[in-house]
Amino acid sequence: MTAALAAAAKAAIRPRAQRRQVIQLTDAAADRIRDLLTRRNKEYLKLGVKSRGCSGMSYTLTYADALFPLS
DSSP: OHHHHHHHHHHHSOOOOOOOOOOOOOHHHHHHHHHHHHHTTOSEEEEEEESOSTTSOEEEEEEESSOOTTO
8 A cells, every 4th residue: 555655646746847948158158157257266157137227127247156046
């Protein structure tokens, strides 16, 4: 009975949906970002969007020492 229950639970759990790629970088852009991170001795580049500018939105780029999901 326990094996049947475990099998039913496993079948009910769906695998996580694969995330779509949010941004695409050319090889040259990726190399430039690596260079900038190395020069500043940082590990992460944080990309954000703020309300401002002519279109109402603008991008922000900041360097970070740690990874903060959803910050």
